[in-house]
Amino acid sequence: MAGTRVHTAVDAVNEISHRSRADLSDRVRRLRGSLLFAAQGGLAASLAWLVAHELIGHPHPYFAPIAAVIVLNVSVGQRLRRAVELLVGVALGILLGDLLIYFTGTGAWQIGVSVAFVILACVFLGGSPTVIGQAASSAVLVSTLAPPQSGIYYSRFVDALAGGVVGVLVLALLLQINPLTVIKRAAEPAFGCLAEGLRDCAAALRAGSLQDAQAALDALRDADASVTRFQDALADARETATLAPVRWRARVPLTEYVDAAPHIDHALRNARVLARRAVIAIEDGEESPAALIASLQSASEAVETLVRELAAGRDPVRTRELTLASVAIAGEAYRRGLGFSAGVIAAQIRTIGTDLLLATGVSDRATTRLIHRAAGRVARPSRPAR
Template sequence: MHTTVEALTELRQRSRADLSDRWRRLRGSLLFAAQAGVAASLAWLAAHYLVRHPHPYFAPIAAVIVLNVSVGQRLRRAVELLAGVALGILLGDLLIYFTGTGPWQIGVSVAFVILACVFLGGSPTVIGQAASSAVLVSTLAPPQSGIYYSRFIDAVVGGVVGVLVLALLLQINPLTVMKRAAAPAFDCLAEGLRDCARALASGSLEQAQAALNALSDADSSITRFQDALADARETATLAPVRWRARVPLTEYVDAAPHIDHALRNARVLARRTVTMIEDGEEASPNLIASLQSAAEAVAVFVRELAAGREPDRTRELTLAAVALAGEAYRRGLDFSAGVVAAQVRTIGTDLMLATGVSDRATARLIHRAAGRVPRPSRSAG
């Protein structure tokens, strides 16, 4: 009886989790659904009233194809899909007109379209979409009394409408996208440094290994951050209503590669943290405090980016972390502890560069900070 109750409880929990996931994916698809609906309607209207085609079914098809495969990708991919759809329809119509219809003609038309796209230098996206379009025109409505140039025109009109909708209509705020995408990457770095500090303070090998594992799994968050950055930049460039976001996005663009480097260096630091505890090396209070200050610098940085503020507090905390690590090194550290201190300095360099400080100024500031003990500073209000 007890086992049955537990099983039913687990089933209800899984059902709620599954339903919650479905609603989350549904909310995430609302923008695409709205874009696809608007694009299909506009494509039909444009081909019907502007080009004077009575049944322009290829126009909404092309518009939806461009939007559907281009979700989360660059505008260049959408243009490639447009070229593939139009080229496949044009070449498919030509070949079927001269050879007739049938199973072998469909195969020949697909092979011909692929070879033509390869000869013209088409990408795999163009080749695949052109071949699919050739199959569509060969089977759905093959030409009977002439070459249907109207279908090629419909595809071009629909594809152009799809690209315009993708670029200009119903775009969410790119800064909102970046805030959501940046937070996991920054949080992973900050938590990793904070967990290493806790592990050294408590001498917990298990906690140090957990910090290393978490940092080793951070690649996906960085990848999502970089992908979101590319999409946000494209939106801010093409959508007039989002042009004001271009300058704030530049700060994310400048920070992204340095945060990636900082995460890589944090992994090295975490490995040495594990080794320190395994070898029984002593962790000085200054070394632990340097990790805590570096973690706080990362946490503050993502907030300052989101608020559009000059990252002065981030720089202050970063230099304090480097100064504490330098003092710990001067007082004497074992081998692995010395590597941890050196990695704090390297991560400090990454953070200073991420805040927009030049290479030369960063080198000077880091060198100066490593040679002094910081004075306690008031936290930002």
């Protein structure tokens, strides 16, 4: 009994130690990921103070660094448009808050009236929820922290405007991470979900495992989150490459990802249809010939190759070869005779092949011609040169 308690205590200590190491590792990872934002925040606050103090000549421009940090802080992971909206909200809230408090004085009901007026003014001017929320918060700040005493403090509005502009400029132009690095990291899981789903369907059909086929279908259904993150990262990367002069060279490589993104999304949807049919085929005890399984494996390899070729900035020739090989093998299997569900799978392989060719930059007309030609013959993927 005592020995059991000792083992239990040792296990608990080991588990706590493991969790502590994992927690520390996660904290270090998050710390590294925040280094860029910390540098941007510090730089924006310093520049905002210098601009308001040295260039504009305000002795205590504390609203300038506040506005700069607010714009940067709430805009992390968002588009530049949101940052500009925050800038407008901060400046507008300070200006309207100063006006209202100057005419009505300070107190509980005055703060309420000030916030209500600022919200209504923003709504009338067509402000977004971001602008409205930030303007109301800024009105509360000037009403409670430093209400005007001897006049309307236009300088605080100017400070907020200057600080917000500095924050937007730092966000858009300075210390920007390479957009290609961001998009490559986001593309790998998005493309990987598609490649893994096709590979798992092939393995499930080979083994006749209904459980594995259902797991592949579930994984493909859950892949939307990865694709959404990829599309969001792509939008942010395009914005960075457009606005930051030091990143202009990334615009051409990013265009290849932009062109590929919608077709990968279509391929993922078609892969889900394929996976559902694989489940039905196994449930019905339908035979899946080796050629059909090989076709799925070739399609999976084509997706994996595409993400590598895009990352390397190469013309995706190998991806096209593997894609057409997949379509050709499926076409041959279809001509030899397939059951109903297996025939649907072959048709979906052809559709996914169309999506992949389009993702490599092949035109619609050329894609149709290549797919028709490949579906009418047998082709085996050649080994890449080493």
